[in-house]
Every structure is written in C-alpha cells, then in structure tokens.
Amino acid sequence: MTEPHLEHSIFGGQHDDGHGGPDGHEDGSARAQTRAQTRQRTRPPRRRHGRRRGILVVALAIVALAGFAAYSVLRPVVDGFLESNDYPGPGSTEVQVVVNDGDTGRAIGTTLEKADVVKSAKAFLDAASADSRSASIQPGTYTLKKQMTAKGALAVLVDSANRSVPRVTIREGLWKNEIFAALSKGTGVPVAEYVKAAKDAKAIGLPAVAKGNVEGYLFPSTYEFPAKATATQQLKTMVTKTISELDSAGVAEKDRERTLVVASIVEGEVSGDADRGKVARVIENRLRTSGAPNYGLLQMDSTVHYAVQKRGRAGTSDADRQSTSPYNTYKKQGLPPAPINSPGAASIEAAAAPADGTWLFFVTVDPDTGETKFATTSAEHDRNVQEFQQWCRDHPDRC
Incomplete structure (x- = not known):
C-alpha cells in the first residue's frame, strides 16, 4: 500500500481536508499556532505606540511654550488695563518744563511724561479734554514737580502767574547796538550773536531798500521770545513788526525807507x-x-x-x-x-x-x-x- 504511506509522510501522518483530522477536529497545537500568527498580522508593533506618545509630548510642549509666550506678551497689556496711568501725586522734586509756541496738547503731554511730571501723556490729555482752560496754555517755562497728578500739572500750566518767559522791553529811539545789548541782557544770548545775525539780511527778513542796514527796522516794543529763540529769530520778529507798523500807517512799499528815516x-x-x-x-x-x-x-x-x-x-x-x-x-x-x-x-x-x-x-x-x-x-x-x-x-x- 504505497499511496497512504506517501500522504502520511507529506502531511504529518493525518490528512487535512479543512475539517481537522480524521475525527473532524483540528490539532490543538496547530490551532494555537494559527491564532498566534493571526494576532501577529493584525496587531501593530509595540514601537509604533511609543512614536505616537513622543509626538503627543512634543505637541503638548509646543502648546505650553506658546501659552507661556502669550502670557508674557499679554500680561503687561492686561496689567496696563488694571493699573492706573496717573500718579497719585502730589509730586516731589521740582523740574522746569518748556512749552513751545505751537505745541499741541499731545506735545505738551509728551513733554510732561518725558520729564516724569505725569505718568503718561494720555492721563494729561484726559485731564486737558475735561478742562476748557487747557486751550489757554501759553508758551513759556513752568516750574512743576515730578510725579504729579495730571490734573495737578494742568492746574499749574493754565495759571499765567506760573509762566516765565524771556521778556525784553525795547524803548523807542534806541540805536541798534543799544538794542543788541538790551536783547542780550534779557535773553542771555551774546551780543556777538545779534551782530552776526544782523548781517544776514535775508534770514531776518530785512527789505532790500535797507541795503543790509538793520538800523531803524528793530521795532521798539515788549517781546516775549520763546525760551530757545536764536538771535536771528528774535531780530526777524522785530523786523516783521516794523514792516507791519509801516503797513498799518498806510506807507507804500517804495516809501518805507524814507518814512523810517523821517520817523527816526x-x-x-x-x-x-x-x-x-x-x-x-x-x-x-x-x-x-x-x-x-x-x-x-x-x-x-x-x-x-x-x-x-x-x-x-x-x-x-x-x-x-x-x-x-x-x-x-x-x-x-x-x-x-x-x-x-x-x-x-x-x-x-x-x-x-x-x-x-x-x-x-x-x-x-x-x-x-x-x-x-x-x-x-x-x-x-x-x-x-x-x-x-x-x-x-x-x-x-x-x-
């Protein structure tokens, strides 16, 4: 009987027709091996679980860093909303502040903030907008205190008694060298600066008919010059005033020089x-x-x-x-x-x-x-x- 012998040698002694052994049941060890192979094919390798956990940790770290950065950036903003932008006052060390001609409320506020008179320009603007007197602030030098309330600083600026300006009175009939001396005494600008400025006819607005001679064109009056006004700026103001007075008197441009000579x-x-x-x-x-x-x-x-x-x-x-x-x-x-x-x-x-x-x-x-x-x-x-x-x-x- 040769065929049964060959079949037995190939399949391990039992014929497998898909229904187990001769008695219809699969061998136990074979079934265990089959189940193990099936689980091995369907279950991901353990190393893939480790990679996913690593990605999750990195993502959480990024989120944490982003949150910290956002907190660092937004904290001052939030604190700014919660913290007052004004000093409690009343202030301490005295400080001088200059308000220049043409300064807006914002410019004045910025100047005060830089001098540490007010905590913020915004606080001053808020105080100024609520007080109609703020429109009357005049150019000049004011003595205030550091770390005042915005309202306190405003109260000083709207009071003309607190205003100090270089004030010079030039009386009628003075010669130009006498005027230069009076200007220098009142403003602290050296006489030499006025002598130099007077030579630049164009810069001081001297008419061509004057032929470069400023004599007669420095109108006598009381002047309040800006704190940092140069000699040129001051002389230009005075020359402009003289021209204005000639115009007011009805003097034609061609007659200005002669009229000034007679008037002098x-x-x-x-x-x-x-x-x-x-x-x-x-x-x-x-x-x-x-x-x-x-x-x-x-x-x-x-x-x-x-x-x-x-x-x-x-x-x-x-x-x-x-x-x-x-x-x-x-x-x-x-x-x-x-x-x-x-x-x-x-x-x-x-x-x-x-x-x-x-x-x-x-x-x-x-x-x-x-x-x-x-x-x-x-x-x-x-x-x-x-x-x-x-x-x-x-x-x-x-x-």
Whole structure:
C-alpha cells in the first residue's frame, strides 16, 4: 500500500481536508499556532505606540511654550488695563518744563511724561479734554514737580502767574547796538550773536531798500521770545513788526525807507506825541524850501548825536557839528542815508502823515518837560533859541 504511506509522510501522518483530522477536529497545537500568527498580522508593533506618545509630548510642549509666550506678551497689556496711568501725586522734586509756541496738547503731554511730571501723556490729555482752560496754555517755562497728578500739572500750566518767559522791553529811539545789548541782557544770548545775525539780511527778513542796514527796522516794543529763540529769530520778529507798523500807517512799499528815516528823526527830537506831526512837517518844509540861507539843511541835533555816537546831552557842541559824517545834517543837505534809531508807532504815523503847517524851525526849550516851540521866521526862532540857552545856563551840566 504505497499511496497512504506517501500522504502520511507529506502531511504529518493525518490528512487535512479543512475539517481537522480524521475525527473532524483540528490539532490543538496547530490551532494555537494559527491564532498566534493571526494576532501577529493584525496587531501593530509595540514601537509604533511609543512614536505616537513622543509626538503627543512634543505637541503638548509646543502648546505650553506658546501659552507661556502669550502670557508674557499679554500680561503687561492686561496689567496696563488694571493699573492706573496717573500718579497719585502730589509730586516731589521740582523740574522746569518748556512749552513751545505751537505745541499741541499731545506735545505738551509728551513733554510732561518725558520729564516724569505725569505718568503718561494720555492721563494729561484726559485731564486737558475735561478742562476748557487747557486751550489757554501759553508758551513759556513752568516750574512743576515730578510725579504729579495730571490734573495737578494742568492746574499749574493754565495759571499765567506760573509762566516765565524771556521778556525784553525795547524803548523807542534806541540805536541798534543799544538794542543788541538790551536783547542780550534779557535773553542771555551774546551780543556777538545779534551782530552776526544782523548781517544776514535775508534770514531776518530785512527789505532790500535797507541795503543790509538793520538800523531803524528793530521795532521798539515788549517781546516775549520763546525760551530757545536764536538771535536771528528774535531780530526777524522785530523786523516783521516794523514792516507791519509801516503797513498799518498806510506807507507804500517804495516809501518805507524814507518814512523810517523821517520817523527816526522825529523820534530823536521830541518826547511828546502832540509835537510829532509838527516836527515831521518841519522836516518836509525844510527839505522842500530853497533860496534862503540854511534851507535844505535839516540841522537836527539828533542826527549829529548819531554821527558821533554820543548820548545824554541836550544840544550839540561846535566840535560835534563839524563832523564829516553823512549823518551830520548841519553840513549835509537832505535826509541822512539811513534811519538814526528805531522809531515807535507814533513817530511812524507822524512821518506818514505830517501835521499841516508852515513851520520851518523848532526847538525844545525845556528838555526836562519836553516843551517844544515852533516858528515860521528866523526872528521868532531866535527868540525860542534864547529861551533854550537860558535853560542851559541854568543846567550847565546838561548841555
């Protein structure tokens, strides 16, 4: 029986027809082996579980880092919402703050914040928006305290009594070098800076007809210059004021220089407003009169004072009147070549519209009171001159 023997040798002695052994049941060890192989094919390797756990750990770490970063960034913002943007006040160490011309409320707030006067510019803006007086804050230097409340700082700025500015009063009739000295004393800017600035006609707005000479164009007035105003800026302000006054007096642009020259002589000759128009008329009458001795010669002591640069005496000496300066109107006919001082508004108005009259002479008979007498004839004038000479004899130290 050869075939059964071969089948037994190939299948391990039992014929497997898919239903187990001869008795219909699968061998136990074979079934266990089959189940093990099945589980091995369907179950993922253990190392794949480890990889997934690693990815999860990394993801959690990233989320944690992102959360920390967000917390670090947002914490100041959140704290800012919760923390006051204003100091409790009242403040301590004094500090000076400058408000410049044209500064907005925001600019002022920023300046205060940088100086540590207020905790934030926003706090100041909030206080300013709630107080209508904030619109009246003027340029100047203010003394405040560090770490004030915004309302406290605002209260200081709206009170003009707390405002300090470089204030300079330039009186009428001063020469340019006298004006430079007064400006320097009031602002602390060296005189040399004004001398230098005056040479730059374009920068200070000097008209071409002035031919580079600032004399007469520095209008006399009280000025409040910004704290850091340069010499150039200050002189430009004064020149601009002079042009404005000429315009207000109705002086045409082509007549500005001549009007200023006449006005400067008027300013140098009289002290009372009532006589300015009459002196201006004398000047015009003498310039237009010819055919008589000395007519056409103004013979004004003020021009001689300017020529020799002397102040403080009434009248002029024989030596002074011999000066060869073009400003000596005792020797040179016509008007001086330029203004002899800075005239005020009253003198400019008088020069622009002289009083009506035929006077050819005038003399101040009492320099203390400013009393001035006018005359049409030489004889009348001589009598007035004698009156002045008597005053000089009574005040020998003044003439």
